[in-house]
Structures are given as C-alpha cells and as structure tokens.
Amino acid sequence: MAQIIVRDVDDDVKERLRRRAAQHGQSMEAEVRDILRNAVKRDHAPDRGLGTEIVALFADLHLKKDEKIKELHGFKLRNPFTK
DSSP: OOOOOOOOOOHHHHHHHHHHHHHTTSOHHHHHHHHHHHHHHHHTSOOOOHHHHHHHHTGGGOOOTTOOOOOOTTOOOOOTTOO
C-alpha cells in the first residue's frame, strides 16, 4: 500500500476530521482513507444520460414492461426546511 503525507492541514479541518471519525467509530486515518476512496470513486463513474439515471432509480421496483408506478394521491408534502 502507498502512503501519502499531507502537510499544513488547518487545525479546524483536523478537528472536524477527528470528530467525523469518532462518529463513524474509526480512526482519523481510516476516515481520511474512506473520504479519499469515495472521492475518486465518483471520478470513475460512467457518464450516463438523464434517462438512464432515472431508470436506475426505479430498477429495484422490478416493474414489468408498460407497468405504471402508483401515484401518491392525497399525500401531503412538507417543507423539509421548516419544523
């Protein structure tokens, strides 16, 4: 495995990484590895069109051809930004 040394990290950033690692129950080093791994994962994601992305959202529903998705009539939406 390779090693990377990062110098001149702001104290605030280091503290926030420490807290984030504690929330996830792991060391700060493991947390940084996860962050880096996830960051480069997005770089390798294939560019897909909007239609393909929408189809992927509903793939787990196992719809049959021409089957419609039920609408939520009467479902009251709430503003997530208000209490």
